[in-house]
Amino acid sequence: MPETTHRDQDETASALAAWLEDHLPGASGVTVGGIEAPPTNGFSSETIMFEASWHAAGGAEVARRLVARVAPTGHTVFLEPDFAAQCRVVDAVARSGAVPLPRLVGTEEDPSLLGAPFLVMERVDGRIPTDNPPFAAGGWVVDAAPEEQERMWWSGIEAMAAVHRLHWGELGLQFLDDSRWGRAGVDRELGYYRAFLDWVCGDDVPPVVAATLSWLEDNRPAEAGPLALLWGDSRLGNLIFDDFRCVAVLDWEMTCLGQPEMDLGWWLYFDRQFTTALGMARPGGFPTREETIRRYEELLGRPMVGVEFYEVFAGFRFAVIMARLAELLQETDILPMDSDMGRDNIATQLLAEMLDLPRG
Numbered sequence: 001m002p003e004t005t006h007r008d009q010d011e012t013a014s015a016l017a018a019w020l021e022d023h024l025p026g027a028s029g030v031t032v033g034g035i036e037a038p039p040t041n042g043f044s045s046e047t048i049m050f051e052a053s054w055h056a057a058g059g060a061e062v063a064r065r066l067v068a069r070v071a072p073t074g075h076t077v078f079l080e081p082d083f084a085a086q087c088r089v090v091d092a093v094a095r096s097g098a099v100p101l102p103r104l105v106g107t108e109e110d111p112s113l114l115g116a117p118f119l120v121m122e123r124v125d126g127r128i129p130t131d132n133p134p135f136a137a138g139g140w141v142v143d144a145a146p147e148e149q150e151r152m153w154w155s156g157i158e159a160m161a162a163v164h165r166l167h168w169g170e171l172g173l174q175f176l177d178d179s180r181w182g183r184a185g186v187d188r189e190l191g192y193y194r195a196f197l198d199w200v201c202g203d204d205v206p207p208v209v210a211a212t213l214s215w216l217e218d219n220r221p222a223e224a225g226p227l228a229l230l231w232g233d234s235r236l237g238n239l240i241f242d243d244f245r246c247v248a249v250l251d252w253e254m255t256c257l258g259q260p261e262m263d264l265g266w267w268l269y270f271d272r273q274f275t276t277a278l279g280m281a282r283p284g285g286f287p288t289r290e291e292t293i294r295r296y297e298e299l300l301g302r303p304m305v306g307v308e309f310y311e312v313f314a315g316f317r318f319a320v321i322m323a324r325l326a327e328l329l330q331e332t333d334i335l336p337m338d339s340d341m342g343r344d345n346i347a348t349q350l351l352a353e354m355l356d357l358p359r360g
Contacts, residue, residue, distance in 0.1 A: 007035075007048075009035050012032075012035055012048065012114070013031075013032040013033060013035060013050070014032075015113045015114055016032045016048075016050060016052070016068065016114075016120075017030045017031060017032040017052070018030075018113075019106075019108060019113055019120070020032070020052055020054065020105070020120070021054070023105060023106040023120075024054060024105070025057070026056055026057030026058075027054040027055065027056060027057075027062075028054065028055045029054055029055045030052060030053070030054040031052065031053050031054070032050050032051070032052050033050065033051055034049075034050055034051035035048060035049070035050045036048075036049050036050070037049070044072060044077055044251075044253060045069045045070060045071060045072055045083065045253065046069070046070040046071075046072065046116075047067060047068070047069055047070075048067070048068040048069075048070065049065070049066075049067050049123060050065075050066055050067075050068070051063065051064070051065055051066070052064050052066050064122060064123075065122070065123040066105065066120055066121065066122055066123055067102070067120070067121055067122070067123050068114070068118050068119070068120045069118060069119050069121075070114050070115070070116050070117075070118040071083035071111075071116040071117045071118065072116070073115060073116045075328050075331065075332065077321060077324055077325065077328070078196070078253070078254075078321075078324075079192070079195060079196040079199050081253070083116070083117050084109055084117060085175065085176070085255075086252050086253055086255065087107040087109075087117065087119045088107075088172075088173070088175070089173060089176070089229075089252050089255045090104060090107075090119060090121075090252050091104055091107060091119075092171040092172060092173055093163070093166065093171070093229075093252075095171075096166055096171060098162050098165070098166060099159060099162045099163055099166070099249055100159055100162075100246055100247050100248050100249060101121075101248060101249055102121040102122050102123065102124045102248050102250075103121060103122040104119065104120075104121050105119075105120040105121055105122065106119070106120055107119040107120075108120075124240050124247055124248040125240075125242060125247075126240035126241050126242040126247050126248065127140060127240070127241055127242075128237060128238075128239065128240055128241070128250075129141050129236040129237050129239070129241075130237065131237045131274065134274040134275070134278060134280065135236065135237070135274065136274060136275045136278070136280040136281065136282065136283065137280060141283055142283055144244065144283070144285070145285070146283075146284050146285030147285060148244040148285065149244070149283040149284065149285025149286055150285040150286065150287060151244045151245065152236075152241055152244040152245070152246075152285075153236075153285070153286050153287055153292075154287070154295070155241070155244065155245045155246040156236055156239050156241075156246050156267075157267075157292060157295060157296065157299070158246070158299065159239065159246040159249050160231060160234050160249075160263055160264070160267065161260075161296065161299040161300060163228075163229060163230070163231045163249070163263070164228045164229070164230070164260040164263065164300060165228075165300070166228075166229050168227070168228070168229040168257065171229075173229060176229070176255070176256060176257050177227075177257055181195065184227050184256075184257045184258060185223045185227065185257070185258040185259055185262075186220055186221065186223055186258065186259070186262065186309075186313065187220075187223075188256070188257075188258075189256065189258065189262070189313075189317075190216065190217070190220070190313075193316065193317055193320055194213070196320050196324075197209065197213070197320050197323070200320065200323045200324045200327060200342075201323055201342075206319070206323070206342070206343040206344075206348055207357075207358070208319070208348040208351050208352050208357050208358075208359065209316065209319050209320065209323070209348065209351070211355065211357050212312065212315065212316045212319070212351050212355060212357075213316060215312065215355055216309070216312065216313055216316060219309055219312075220309065221259075221261075221305055221306035221309055223258075223259050225259055225260075225302070225305075227257045227258065227259075228257070228258065228259065228260050229255070229257060230254075230255060230256050230257065230258050230260070230262055230263050231249065231252065231254075231255060231263050232251075232252060232253065232254025232255045232256060232263070232266075233251045233252075233253060233254045233266070234263040234264075234266045234267045235266065235267055235270040235271075236270070236271075237270075237274075238250045238251040259305075259310075260296075260300055260304075261304055261305060261306060261307055261309075261310045262310050262313070264292075264293070264296055264304060264307060264310065265307055265309070265310025265311040265312075265313060265314045266310070266314040266317075267292075268289055268292065268293075268307070268311050268314075269311045269314035269315055269318070269350075270314070270318075271286070271289075272311075272350065273315075273318070273346060273347070273350055277346065277349070277350045277353070278346070293307055311354070312351070312354055312355065315347055315350055315351040315354060316351065318347040319345070319347035319348050319351060321347075322341070322342065322345045322346070322347045322348070323342040323343075325341075326339060326341040326342035326345070327342060329341070344359065
């Protein structure tokens with residue numbers, strides 16, 4: 001389980017300082033301190049927050065708060081995670097200037113410095129809606145005025161649409177069109193998550209998940225539109241807000257090519273998963289599902305097709321991820337080995353409700 005506390009602080013500071021001196025044009029005398037990990041560090045990429053200062057060309061003193069994202073090396077959530085691809089996407093999207101992203105300092109594929117490849121970016125000031133506890137349980141999102149909640153929602157939607165309007169071929173992201181799991185889009189993602197599910201569950205697939213997969217196979221849309229770059233993990237909890245406006249899009253671990261409806265479905269699914277599915281009211285200023293779909297059609301200039309399918313597909317993918325997380329939590333003694341979290345969890349429960357399936 002990745003966590004910064006296992007690192008020697010002095011060695012980490014020295015490695016980051018040396019790397020920055022090589023990657024900051026004209027910088028000298030780089031020092032690094034204030035190393036810490038956010039409380040959400042877990043089974044995904046390790047996050048290291050730190051402060052750096054240096055002498056710029058001409059002698060001026062520069063100080064920055066930076067963040068390093070380090071590829072996982074032990075327990076990994078996803079089947080065949082590709083951190084290098086994630087770095088290339090972040091770099092390309094950042095260079096486009098069309099999507100609010102933290103300024104990228106650089107990427108490093110050599111694992112010798114921090115034990116794994118990593119990227120470094122500037123830290124963005126702002127607030128992130130929390131998953132644990134869910135933001136709808138209380139706090140700054142719930143306490144905001146309805147007009148602030150609405151501004152937050154639409155700002156996030158507009159940031160997601162900015163991703164979908166990018167020309168991924170012009171950004172040099174052709175490498176994402178990998179046919180190992182099938183044709184780009186839902187065919188490929190279904191192929192990947194079938195393999196993911198087999199890796200995690202083998203022949204012991206939870207009944208709700210098996211029934212959902214069968215439903216998806218029978219109801220997949222034609223997907224006639226052009227391929228778009230997809231953010232992947234498109235939800236409020238992966239956005240930084242300042243004055244209830246999105247200032248940074250985070251977490252590109254699930255990026256791929258496909259129809260924008262896939263990201264929109266993930267967004268809508270998680271809105272439901274972290275509010276009404278947990279017995280909590282949605283913030284009053286949040287627009288409805290129908291209003292959101294209509295606005296997205298305006299932003300992309302075409303109808304949204306098969307949104308219900310993509311919402312169910314989001315629940316299916318999250319259920320597979322939850323099964324893997326349960327396995328990891330058991331392996332690290334956080335959950336007992338007889339826990340049924342992999343079979344009965346927030347994702348399988350919501351899927352059962354969405355498709356009118358037995359929960360067991």
